Amino acid sequence: MAVCPWCVQVFTPSGRGRPPRYCSPRCRKAQFQRERTLKRQVERYRDLAANNLGPFRDYWTEKAAEAADDLAAVQLAARQ
Numbered sequence: 001m002a003v004c005p006w007c008v009q010v011f012t013p014s015g016r017g018r019p020p021r022y023c024s025p026r027c028r029k030a031q032f033q034r035e036r037t038l039k040r041q042v043e044r045y046r047d048l049a050a051n052n053l054g055p056f057r058d059y060w061t062e063k064a065a066e067a068a069d070d071l072a073a074v075q076l077a078a079r080q
């Protein structure tokens, strides 16, 4: 029995070899894309924070921190 880190569904890995972490290729792909999107968001927001002044800098810094938190959560879930 295993739990898919993307859809949190319990599934029984079939076959031999290394057990799959995801219940389906669809979930594996979704997880990968979510990570990639969040990584890009963090970069983009940090960029915006660096290139803006005053209240906008704080806003983008906060957005970057939020995206970084989300990314860390997604990565942690994927590694358990």
Ligand SMILES: [Zn+2]
Residues within 6 Å of the ligand: 004, 005, 006, 007, 008, 009, 022, 023, 024, 027
């Ligand atoms: Zn799944």
